[in-house]
Amino acid sequence: MKKIMTGNEAFAYGAYLAGIKIGAGYPGTPSSEILYNFARYPGVYAEWSVNEKVALDVCVGAAYAGRRAVMTTKHVGLNVAADSLFYVAYTGLKAGLVIINADDPFMHSSQNEQDNRHYARFAKVPMLEPADSEEAKSFVKYAVEISEAFDTPVIIRSTTRLSHSRTAVNLEEEPVQQAPPEPLAYERNPVKYVMIPAYARQRHPVVEERLKKLAEFAEATPLNYIEAGDDSLGIISSGVVYQYAKEVFPTATFLKLGMVYPLPVKLIRELAERVKQVVVVEELDPFIEEHVRLLGIPVKGKDVFPMIGELSPGRVRKCAQEAGLIPQGELKKVVSAPALPGRPPMLCPGCGHRGVFYALQRLRTVTFGDIGCYTLGAAPPLNAMHTCGCMGAGLGVVHGVDKVGVKDRTVAVIGDSTFFHSGVAPLINILYNKGVSTVIVLDNRVTAMTGHQPHPGSGKTLMGEDAPLISVEEVARGIGFKRVDVVNPYDFRNVVDTIKEHLRSGEPSVIVARHPCVLYTRERYSPYAVNLELCNECGNCLRIGCVPISKVEGGVAIDAALCVGCGFCATICNPKAIYQLGS
Amino acid sequence: MKKKIDFLFAGVGGQGTILTSDILAEVGLRCGYDVKKSEVHGMAQRGGAVESHVRWGEKVYSPLIEEGEADYLLGFEMLEAARWPHFLKPGSVALVNRYRIMPPVVNLGQAKYPEEKEIETILSGAGARVVWVEGAAKARELGNLALAGVVLLGALSSYLAEPAEVWQTVIEEMVPPKFKELNVKAFFAGREAKL
Ligand SMILES: Cc1ncc(C[n+]2csc(CCOP(=O)(O)OP(=O)(O)O)c2C)c(N)n1
Numbered sequence: 043m044k045k046i047m048t049g050n051e052a053f054a055y056g057a058y059l060a061g062i063k064i065g066a067g068y069p070g071t072p073s074s075e076i077l078y079n080f081a082r083y084p085g086v087y088a089e090w091s092v093n094e095k096v097a098l099d100v101c102v103g104a105a106y107a108g109r110r111a112v113m114t115t116k117h118v119g120l121n122v123a124a125d126s127l128f129y130v131a132y133t134g135l136k137a138g139l140v141i142i143n144a145d146d147p148f149m150h151s152s153q154n155e156q157d158n159r160h161y162a163r164f165a166k167v168p169m170l171e172p173a174d175s176e177e178a179k180s181f182v183k184y185a186v187e188i189s190e191a192f193d194t195p196v197i198i199r200s201t202t203r204l205s206h207s208r209t210a211v212n213l214e215e216e217p218v219q220q221a222p223p224e225p226l227a228y229e230r231n232p233v234k235y236v237m238i239p240a241y242a243r244q245r246h247p248v249v250e251e252r253l254k255k256l257a258e259f260a261e262a263t264p265l266n267y268i269e270a271g272d273d274s275l276g277i278i279s280s281g282v283v284y285q286y287a288k289e290v291f292p293t294a295t296f297l298k299l300g301m302v303y304p305l306p307v308k309l310i311r312e313l314a315e316r317v318k319q320v321v322v323v324e325e326l327d328p329f330i331e332e333h334v335r336l337l338g339i340p341v342k343g344k345d346v347f348p349m350i351g352e353l354s355p356g357r358v359r360k361c362a363q364e365a366g367l368i369p370q371g372e373l374k375k376v377v378s379a380p381a382l383p384g385r386p387p388m389l390c391p392g393c394g395h396r397g398v399f400y401a402l403q404r405l406r407t408v409t410f411g412d413i414g415c416y417t418l419g420a421a422p423p424l425n426a427m428h429t430c431g432c433m434g435a436g437l438g439v440v441h442g443v444d445k446v447g448v449k450d451r452t453v454a455v456i457g458d459s460t461f462f463h464s465g466v467a468p469l470i471n472i473l474y475n476k477g478v479s480t481v482i483v484l485d486n487r488v489t490a491m492t493g494h495q496p497h498p499g500s501g502k503t504l505m506g507e508d509a510p511l512i513s514v515e516e517v518a519r520g521i522g523f524k525r526v527d528v529v530n531p532y533d534f535r536n537v538v539d540t541i542k543e544h545l546r547s548g549e550p551s552v553i554v555a556r557h558p559c560v561l562y563t564r565e566r567y568s569p570y571a572v573n574l575e576l577c578n579e580c581g582n583c584l585r586i587g588c589v590p591i592s593k594v595e596g597g598v599a600i601d602a603a604l605c606v607g608c609g610f611c612a613t614i615c616n617p618k619a620i621y622q623l624g625s
Numbered sequence: 626m627k628k629k630i631d632f633l634f635a636g637v638g639g640q641g642t643i644l645t646s647d648i649l650a651e652v653g654l655r656c657g658y659d660v661k662k663s664e665v666h667g668m669a670q671r672g673g674a675v676e677s678h679v680r681w682g683e684k685v686y687s688p689l690i691e692e693g694e695a696d697y698l699l700g701f702e703m704l705e706a707a708r709w710p711h712f713l714k715p716g717s718v719a720l721v722n723r724y725r726i727m728p729p730v731v732n733l734g735q736a737k738y739p740e741e742k743e744i745e746t747i748l749s750g751a752g753a754r755v756v757w758v759e760g761a762a763k764a765r766e767l768g769n770l771a772l773a774g775v776v777l778l779g780a781l782s783s784y785l786a787e788p789a790e791v792w793q794t795v796i797e798e799m800v801p802p803k804f805k806e807l808n809v810k811a812f813f814a815g816r817e818a819k820l
Contacts, residue, residue: 046647046654046662071666150665174661174688207663207688208650285686356692376693377710377751383736385704385728387638387673415671423733493666584733589672592732603770604726 043213049204052175052211053142054079056182057112059217062140063087064104066097068463069492070116071151072205073144077114078495081504090495090504093433093463094119098126098141105135105195106235108226110186117145117158118432122464124161127195131165132245133235134193138186144200147325148352151491153413153432155351157326162197162303166249168256169197169303170265171281175209181300184265192252192259199302201325203282203352257304265300266309268316275367276317278310278330286355287323290362305333314339321346321367325353342367389418391590392565392606394557395484397531398455399426400586400614401538407545408450410440412465414457415491415559416484423587427455434464440479441472451545455482459489459497461514470521472550480544480551483514484531486559494562518552525551532557534613560606567607568624570600576619583611583620627658629682631690632781633712634664636701636774637726638675644799645699645774646677649781651795653681656787663688674705697784698753699777701760702726707744715752720780722760722773756780763814769804772811779815789816 047055053076057065065088067077081088091097094115101111115123120143130139143161146152162169168188172181178200185196233241260266271294279287280299287296297313299305310333314320322331322343331343346365347353362368389396399419402409403426411417411427412435420427429439440454456465461483472479489495496502501511518526525547529537537555544551558565569590577597584593590604591611600611602623612620632649636642646662653660664677678690692711700706700721713719721744730736739747745755758780760773775796782792793809800808 044654046650046660202665203663203688206666207661208647209661209685209688210654210659282688285688288686289691354689354691355687356689359691377713379709379711380707380747382704382707382739383728383730385637385672385674387671388729390671418671422729587729589726589729589732592727593734601726 044210045213046208047175047211048075048206048208049172049175049178049200050075050206051079052178053182053198053200054083055211056179057140058083058086059179059214060110060138060183060186061217062110062112062138062182062186064101064109064111065089065114066091066100066111067114068092068094068097068119069489069495070119070144071492072146072202073114073116073119073142073200074492074495075205076142077504080112088504090497092498094123095126098123098130101139102126102130102135105137105139107228108136110138112140112142112182114142115144116152117143117156118152118154120158120161122433127161127165127167129237130195131167132237132242132249134248135189135195136229138189139195140182140185140189141195141197142182142200143197144202144205145326146202148202150202153430155326157329158197158199159302159329160327166253167195167197168192168301169199170300171199171302172204172300173281173284173298174204175207175211177300178204179211181265184263184300188256188259192256194252194256199281201281207282253304257307260301260304260306261308263301266306267298268309268313269296269298271295273317274319276313276320277323278313278320278334279323280330281325283323283325283353286353286358289355290359290368299330302330305330307337310334310337310339319367323347323353323358386421387418388421388587388589389415390561391588391604392560392608394486394531394555394560395419396424396586396588397534397537397610398482398484398555399424401534401541402426402453402455403585404538405451405541407541408443408448408452410436410443410452410454412436412454412456412460413491414460414484416455416457419455421587423585433460434468437465437468437472437479437481440481441468441475441477444477444479453480453482453541453545455484458483458485458487458499458514459495462498462512466517469518469552473522477550478548480541480553482541482553482555485514485554485556486562487556488559488562490559490562494559514554515552523550523552525549526554528554528556530557531555532608532610532613534610560608565606567609568622569602569605569607570609570612570620571602571623572598572600573619573621576617578617578619580616582614582616586611586614627681627683629680629685630697630785631695632679632697632699633690633695633709634677634679634699634701635705635709636675637705638671638673640701641771641774642675642677642701645778646679648778648795648799649679651799652787652792653679655791655795658682659685661685661688674708676709697781698748699781701774701777703741703744704728704738707739707747710747710751710753713748713751713753717751717753718784719748719753719755720758720777721748721755722777723757724761724773758815758818760815763818764811767807767811767814769807772807775808775811776815779812780818781815782812783816
């Protein structure tokens, strides 16, 4: 039996089949669906931890205690978890520990396109890279085996085009249900698990020795193999890019790598001996290519294929033709992409974030932002966010700016999930270091951007259970903030007045703007319409950036099919030309 | 030996391109094709331009279609359909839902939404035959604009050899149970429309 699965569904299925019992992660496109799907298998425990570092520590704990564990993250999440990755690389573990990491070439939904293969080399741990959903499934099992055989965490690297592509997967016999997990006796072994300098010094040689053994393993594992072809080109590739290369170089000899670190030196040499020209086709950095160069093998790679952005079959073919690797042939007559009005993503109709950003636009604050749906407040016509770096950055940045002291009014905005992820520590920092910043928490009760995962402020867990709801305002008060207010973002006057009051006070403060995400709750009311006789074409409603509202002859119109009836546009319409249908 | 068929879906985030293309992929699998599909989730879904690639064939490697190779374009929205002529093969068919969603730059009066004729010229310039589908109108008749995509799928099915029963079974299995009947109706409205 075959079933079509996304790469992420297949990772979850593979984790289940591999006897992994514990999963933890923090959402992040394109990785989020792995844990969501894993949580639905019987006999497993999975959680959305508050951030990736905590998630990895949770999985380390499970693996120390003797249960196989999987941690899931997007590429930048591994930066957050990096400190933990490096210690567990030294300590090793008792049961298998697999980290599934999804990179995002082209930054479809990310702030950078870092190539996380470097983490494998940096932390000295093995990395596998599947090329379709079938491999996504089976590589988790390999990863568990490697992890337990070599006493090391194993990273599996995915990319957007693997995680979010659907390909056929062979369904397997269900794993034999193991006996119910009895509490295990915890094995104490300080020399292995307490990384004080004296013990860590003993572990480092173990890590280096392990890497040598893994390099030998890489030569023999079925994860890496040569596919015979003609002797003109020898292509080295891995991941989904291998699939593109197969289409572009159908007759070439291939070294297909399922394990991208450590690399199989003998196999690479063998390929080089069999062909006239070795070519590495890889996305982002010249990770494999540099390794091949170190072996003294002449190789084509980034001189042919770009280092920036995503590859595609078309891009690989074009580069290969330009470099003369394949005949120019009959260059297909492909028309060029037309220049048409763009359609960037926007805050949804009815989104509560809009009210806060419109207020900030009117107040002309400099706004230090963060990552989430609310980053769209930076887009025209709102233009109301002025920095966005990584999760949790805005609160530290605003404090730094306020310590310098600029003429402008300043605020920081942060989403609720982001607040719990990495906003609490910098909030404490503001108060402790006698800051004056105003922080607005945009609380829509879920992690909206990545697909509505619950978080500590949602009152639910990933397993679907009720959970203690942790209140942002109580956290702020508990830290010691004296000025803390909760506002409804649709109540425009109150939002403006509250922000002004906070800024005027000169003290550090927190405003929680709370309205549940309408895309999640599906909250919908009768749509609004425009009375063109009253409309004075002031343009206010066009400045809130709400898709259903468009300019027409003599005023504006609202597309009733797209309007969810939040009424925010009516609140800010001076001549009161906007009214609710049926009211 | 199964013939390779590449389908490109274009629309606006939230229009249902993902579910509709999932249905098409499943139909291919049931009819004995190797199938791959690809799309992007996340940021792009918030009302931005979205695209899905579906590929049927004897053996499919890449989940992404190559420029100039698509056999069918399913345009859920007119402007979005017009973005992809460079992916179309001469002799391909562009099925376009007659439906407009104004992008922000047009709402603000900073750009013009292309005329129907311009869209036709762009797509036929790539050698595609443009077929207008009254997906939105049919969907409205059925009482739910979200059905437009399945109307388009019905229209597409009339160009392919796979039997109607397979399509119907897959649709019934994949849409939310309470919208099953409506979706089947929408499918046949598209399949039986004179195009
Ligand atoms: C370290 C890291 N982990 C995960 C992500 C992916 N990500 C971006 S924003 C975000 C959370 C958004 O939730 P929230 O702060 O509640 O804002 P909302 O989208 O609901 O407005 C996530 C998980 C990321 N960019 N960086």
